[in-house]
Amino acid sequence: MAWWKMSAAGRDTNPDLSSERGSPSFNVEALTNILDGGVEETRLRRAVVGAILKDPVFSREYLYFKTRSERYEGAIRNTFHMKKKMKEMGWDENGPEIELIYRALGGEIALNIHNVFVKSISALGTDEQVAKWLPLALNYKILGTYAQTELGHGTYLRGLETTATFDPSTQEFIIDTPQITATKWWPGDLGKTSTHAVVLAQLYSNGKKYGMHPFIVQVRSLEDHSPLPGITVGDIGPKMSFESIDNGFLIMRNIRIPKDNMLSRYSQVLPDGSYVKRGSDKINYFTMIAVRVNMLQREVLEALMKACTISVRYSAVRRQSELKPGDREPKILEYQTQQQKLLPLVATCYAVSFTAKYVNTFYHEVYSEIKNENFNTLPELHALTAGMKAFATEVCSNGVEVCRKACGGHGYSLYSGLPSLYTKVTASCTYEGENTVLHLQTARFLIKCFTGAQLGQPLPASTAYLSSPGAGGCKAVRPADFLNPDVYLKAYEYRAYSLVKSAANKMESLVKSGAEQYLAWNNTSVELVKASIAHSHFLIVKTFASALNALSDQPDIKAVLKRLCDLYALHGIFTSAGDFLQHGYVSGKQLDMVTTAYLGLLAELRKDAVLLVDAFDYTDEELLSALGSYDGHVYHNLLEWAQKNPENKKVSPEGDGDRYLSAYRSTGLIVLLVNFSECA
């Protein structure tokens, strides 16, 4: 058969890719098990993902050609079909499958914020309120959202302006959007779907302000879905990604709701308007932390893993230019510059994966303590998760974009899968706490620890290094000395220590010379962010290095992960060299050794590159990438996908056409040019 009629289906793997898999230095399946958390976890994941992907209702085959409306409809359809599927398969709503289903659906799912609505009522409502609202929501008699962010207010919750004023004469709250900046903006599912919302508003009663509280407000009719009187609601419009989500806006003009619609588990307004607080809602603060912990593994790391899989496989298939004169064009993965782009990112995937597991374990420890009313470790957990969220979302987003660019022109096609990965994951730098704000929160904790240590106070484990001045300087005398976690961990520790110390000292001296505290803080904030980054970076390298210790019974895997850990650490020193050199811990000569060791690792790890991304174990359907398919037939994929583009059907004489081209078709070029010359 002629090549232009062949499709990639049913063909052998591209030899350029199978040769990469010929003689693995380690057992790929065993590495997959480590990433999944165990053999059984791998089995379950494959079973669930497989069941989802083979169901044609969930097919994402034409995703890149769909409009926003079609994506929205598809997500709604997927949501309800998922429920049906779960019943069929006997999967529990609270079982381990749900995360895996989300993974398989790649975000094409609706009513996510309806679920937050449900959780908010469960967490913040009284037993009576839960009994009243939950069945309605769980049976989709009402569809909810969680309306917190406003046009003028995001990360800074105390600034929210929506008001809820108690009217004792009618026993109602008046919910109002007092000015434009108070317009609710961004809530998912609100644009088109929701009938109700949990609205966060400033509570006023008897002329006194009591801060943010949650209220249930109906926004659309249950009869015809039209906005209720006094409500202006709609979709906020197109975003950089999240095409399937109807993020919405909401203006409420003196809407009256019954007193019972204030979710009152932790505080209540009595009929006379007096305000009663009961118990501590500290544990709710935890929800935010939980979301950040979850984000690391699910959205952020997954995006980078997929991008690495796509770009590494493509780099083993794509041939370009000339390396050895006269030879065949080499795979682009042979170029040191390509290895430098991709291999540190593969290492980052493993580093972040181990870190996410570590953070998750720590989170559950703290959670048990808190359930026993012990809140001691909460500040450390908060600082850890804030810094890690900011650090990981930044490196993973930037990393996806590096992968995309490393695929050249084809990386710019939606078919590569890479543009969609980037435009989506980059949002994580902003939502759930803007990254700079989060780094400054972590920095505040670091400064507090550093200052405490000066006063002899004990420090929590993750910041214990701030009490020791750090010894001498780096001892390395040859490049190979840097292939030792002890050596580079000390360098990372000293870097973090010196940046925290220098920021603390600067603030202190500013205050001593008469600056107000808040100004001293602001004028040090660039350096504080650097300190938080260095701290998080250190913890990640440390976590990665510690994870190696658990692998003594799998020497092959330990060996390759050790190389990756070294690469991750040395790449960090190579690219942030200034921090390591500035205080003299690493010398210029030692940095040359780092460079040598680092570039040597690139060449070594190049051999394992494809296997290391194979271990992430994404199916072609999950990757949705013409460049990333397991069999490596990238050009056939691109051509096939282009040919199934519905737009191309239109070009053929049979299809429906746009105005200009139908002119071509019906009466030839002359008529087209008559149309054109109307203008020209």
Next chain:
Amino acid sequence: MAWWKMSAAGRDTNPDLSSERGSPSFNVEALTNILDGGVEETRLRRAVVGAILKDPVFSREYLYFKTRSERYEGAIRNTFHMKKKMKEMGWDENGPEIELIYRALGGEIALNIHNVFVKSISALGTDEQVAKWLPLALNYKILGTYAQTELGHGTYLRGLETTATFDPSTQEFIIDTPQITATKWWPGDLGKTSTHAVVLAQLYSNGKKYGMHPFIVQVRSLEDHSPLPGITVGDIGPKMSFESIDNGFLIMRNIRIPKDNMLSRYSQVLPDGSYVKRGSDKINYFTMIAVRVNMLQREVLEALMKACTISVRYSAVRRQSELKPGDREPKILEYQTQQQKLLPLVATCYAVSFTAKYVNTFYHEVYSEIKNENFNTLPELHALTAGMKAFATEVCSNGVEVCRKACGGHGYSLYSGLPSLYTKVTASCTYEGENTVLHLQTARFLIKCFTGAQLGQPLPASTAYLSSPGAGGCKAVRPADFLNPDVYLKAYEYRAYSLVKSAANKMESLVKSGAEQYLAWNNTSVELVKASIAHSHFLIVKTFASALNALSDQPDIKAVLKRLCDLYALHGIFTSAGDFLQHGYVSGKQLDMVTTAYLGLLAELRKDAVLLVDAFDYTDEELLSALGSYDGHVYHNLLEWAQKNPENKKVSPEGDGDRYLSAYRSTGLIVLLVNFSECA
């Protein structure tokens, strides 16, 4: 009138923005004139842009809501309406207006590659060929494209696989796509529009291969626009941006074209199949350089200027969180971390603007030399433009994305204008030469210069510093010493010198120890790229500092531009500190001084921030940003734009709806839930 009924139209400027413009330290208009290149240039630009923008046919008002097909149609319409407009206004096709029109249309224009088709014929065709084809193309009797890039081949032209085999028996060429990787891929206007293409193909005659040559191939019928027999052609599908452009693919299966369709200005096949070369086509090489020179100013810098305008204005209006306890929420521009994100980018705009002017001037000098058959300066120009293209596209693309993220959640909405700016400008890192490849070309020139200097050869001006070892070390003893171009220029010079030197030394030692030349090159390529970056960075700082000298008669403007130049230079040292510290030219203590001086400049330049972006002089229609409008009514803009979203019309009971919501409307939620429960 209630606030929710007010629009931004006709209102005074937001006081938060007008206060920024109250007491300018310099004349904004005069700065605009400098950027434009003169008073008359500013006047002309405003006249042209104004005329275009007030024409409703060109309106981009609903751009963010449009589908790819609508964007394509709109671009076709704009193209022909532009021609009409030019006639009306008396603007010449070759006049200075054309660039300005493109600026005003913001890329919504078609047939760009048809123009390349026209230029290729003019440049590469014989007089007879020009006389035959040009009138057809100029009158749109045929629509052309330029088909060079293939599925398997981009930057490396020699690898192209399409063949053109001369058949003396019929005096025809047989154009063929011998395998899938030879499929033409990416040409603009090919997807739906073109009838003809200039196809680049490997010429074979009498069994001998003669390399790449251009051929005119008809691809679609002039009767009904259907693909001709043997031709498979279509749109390559959705990309990260460029929605209005129909990039296409093309497969040619043994297509026969007349011998005369080979464009033969520089080489020809005689009837017996013998090949004749005439004259030098070196000057054509120049076209590529011209495109890169032009890119800097037009696509790349414009994107960053717009992004800075939007994000700086928004930062002067957006209020968030708490700085001084108890005070009103401050403008986010007051935060040092926000200044650190945006102000170095504003400085980058000015730096790149002066550099683009410098490169352009140099280009024209070399062009005159070349017309006199003097090719001596061509390698320097090539190295300069390759490095600058790579450097500038990278910093401008990354910069746009920093601006976008600095606008928080609203930066993620298409209404901010920022996502579209980014997804478009980032393509410039790949097209017209992939950046890493270009940096390596520049590095090759640098190594050659460095090696030549060792042998006592004279060096061209831009690399003259490679012959001098660079003196002592940095002399600065206090932060203020770094506010001196002489001081930081020497540091940049030494950085570039030491990186080139160390790469050259490494290669030399690898070769000495037995490595083949090509392996030594590949194993040094990460460091070579660093050297090229350092070289380009140095030239930009130097150009910026030199530009200050011409401003002695405008002391206020000179003062603010001096601060910007200092900021640009010190930000570079602060963020690439490792390069400056590694070889000891700058000490750790001096880096502290750099930090102090740099952060001090942020605070100073914060006062001028809005005026510095006002000077870029973009109209609201050009920015197409809810966040960036001159009057600063960002929240009104966002709400107005959301409300004019056609999707929202659908949600009201009157509009057309999608399946699920029309169920809501017609028979209430019950029916919706019946639909849903089919699945659930």
